[in-house]
Amino acid sequence: MSRVGAAGPGTLFAWDDGVLVKATVTRCALSRVCGACGGSLARPVAFVGTAEEVGRNAFHAPPLHTACAEDVRRLLDPTWETVLTGGFEFVRPAKHDEDRRPTFVPNSLL
Amino acid sequence: MAIADVKEYCHLTPEEVEQIGAELDAIRAEIEESRGDKDAAYINRVITTQRWMAAAARIGMIVSSPMDKKVRGPVLAASTISLGLAKILENMEIGHNVMHGQWDWMNDPEIHSSTWEWDTGQPAEQWKHSHNYIHHQFTNVLGYDNDIGYGVLRMAREQKWHPVNLGQPLYNALLAGLFQWGVALHDLDLEAIRKGKKDPKEMKRQLKQIAKKGRNQILKDYVLYPALSGKQWKSTLKANATANFMRNVWSYLIIFCGHFPDGALHFTEDELEDETRAEWYLRQVLGTANFEGSRLLHVMSGSLGYQIEHHLFPDLPSNRYPEIAVKVRALCDKYDIPYTTGPLHQQYGQVLRVIHKLSLPNKMTSDDKPPTGVDITVEHGRRKAEERQQRRLELGGWSRSAS
Numbered sequence A: 001m002s003r004v005g006a007a008g009p010g011t012l013f014a015w016d017d018g019v020l021v022k023a024t025v026t027r028c029a030l031s032r033v034c035g036a037c038g039g040s041l042a043r044p045v046a047f048v049g050t051a052e053e054v055g056r057n058a059f060h061a062p063p064l065h066t067a068c069a070e071d072v073r074r075l076l077d078p079t080w081e082t083v084l085t086g087g088f089e090f091v092r093p094a095k096h097d098e099d100r101r102p103t104f105v106p107n108s109l110l
Numbered sequence B: 001m002a003i004a005d006v007k008e009y010c011h012l013t014p015e016e017v018e019q020i021g022a023e024l025d026a027i028r029a030e031i032e033e034s035r036g037d038k039d040a041a042y043i044n045r046v047i048t049t050q051r052w053m054a055a056a057a058r059i060g061m062i063v064s065s066p067m068d069k070k071v072r073g074p075v076l077a078a079s080t081i082s083l084g085l086a087k088i089l090e091n092m093e094i095g096h097n098v099m100h101g102q103w104d105w106m107n108d109p110e111i112h113s114s115t116w117e118w119d120t121g122q123p124a125e126q127w128k129h130s131h132n133y134i135h136h137q138f139t140n141v142l143g144y145d146n147d148i149g150y151g152v153l154r155m156a157r158e159q160k161w162h163p164v165n166l167g168q169p170l171y172n173a174l175l176a177g178l179f180q181w182g183v184a185l186h187d188l189d190l191e192a193i194r195k196g197k198k199d200p201k202e203m204k205r206q207l208k209q210i211a212k213k214g215r216n217q218i219l220k221d222y223v224l225y226p227a228l229s230g231k232q233w234k235s236t237l238k239a240n241a242t243a244n245f246m247r248n249v250w251s252y253l254i255i256f257c258g259h260f261p262d263g264a265l266h267f268t269e270d271e272l273e274d275e276t277r278a279e280w281y282l283r284q285v286l287g288t289a290n291f292e293g294s295r296l297l298h299v300m301s302g303s304l305g306y307q308i309e310h311h312l313f314p315d316l317p318s319n320r321y322p323e324i325a326v327k328v329r330a331l332c333d334k335y336d337i338p339y340t341t342g343p344l345h346q347q348y349g350q351v352l353r354v355i356h357k358l359s360l361p362n363k364m365t366s367d368d369k370p371p372t373g374v375d376i377t378v379e380h381g382r383r384k385a386e387e388r389q390q391r392r393l394e395l396g397g398w399s400r401s402a403s
């Protein structure tokens, strides 16, 4: 696993000033790299999100290393929760979706 | 042209496009819900078969080495073929599909997209970027998808002709024979390096990774296993080279049949950014071609005879593509969307015709594909999808440590 400890929000691969960059999120999803450090993902995969996102099992933030998930929560929002999964579905936004961001659906929660 | 301007698509109303998207979503949901033990048993069976084939081949080469020439010959030939087929299975039906994350839901520590390293020159990490992301996200988009000719061949009329292209038939033969090394260099993006656009740090990191992987592959097939055959090391070395050659030519053939037959369209970058899921689905159907064949042929092709279904659902288990294909084809018929397919020899015949025709300037040959648009010309190579990130790179915004 290749990762560098995230020192500040500016060092997060898929975020720009704390805001998700759509193109990078897609890149993380498909090339299966960590949204925080940009390195190849490991197993299990971690997702972070609000309690609501955990409840719906659909996340906006890209997949992360388990250690990187802690960095992201610390740097962006400590109230976020972390879930672990073996795999995930990447869901592109549909025309009728009000929120035009892709989502991640963990498919084998641990 | 943007997807919305494609003639094969123009007859659809926006509502119909969304309806198609919804029907494809339903196909996906059905597979996700029924994914389970039977599928897991399938991939485990394929992996076990592949490992036995490889082991039998390696053992055959070693134990036959002290034997009489009359016996050694046939054992060596059988071992060579078995190794070639094992490499094909490993790269195509196992490696390619595992790295797409098709089997991640099993949460198996071994059969997982993050841990699989395949038996070929390209490091898995670079494949997941150049193939899973660049090729699958920007499928057949000129200037983005580097699979359009692999940076070596001119495969679209919109790519500017250059006298160098006259040598295409030769480059094509070289690419086929040396395919694993062509793929190994794929993510480096030679075009960007030539233009001085490649980040030198990233290039160095990638080159190091390729050198390490390439060295291990060469050591295994050309030093270690030949050494185990003692005096007959030369025969084992030749057998391994033949097996690698078999795999190279086969994977080249299958991959080229996926996007270059006449029916597979090219696109321009317009509206790519705001493409909806339904539009993305349609671009995948229109830019891709299937081929027909037996179940065995499909397994040995990594299920890429179902290239259309693979592009629609790259992360659904490959053993489910045959049943998905029946539904996708019916959907295409219902909405009068082209579904490009044909026997393998016909599809490859069309690929060869494109390679030969496009070695010449456009005015000397006719077009066999629906046109991409009026007067569209692109430079060779890949427009960097990461260009948006470049700014942040320059600012030192993020860094990636070498593994």
Ligand SMILES: [Zn+2]
Pocket (backbone or CB within 6 Å): A002, A003, A034, A035, A036, A037, A038, A039, A064, A065, A068
């Ligand atoms: Zn990470």
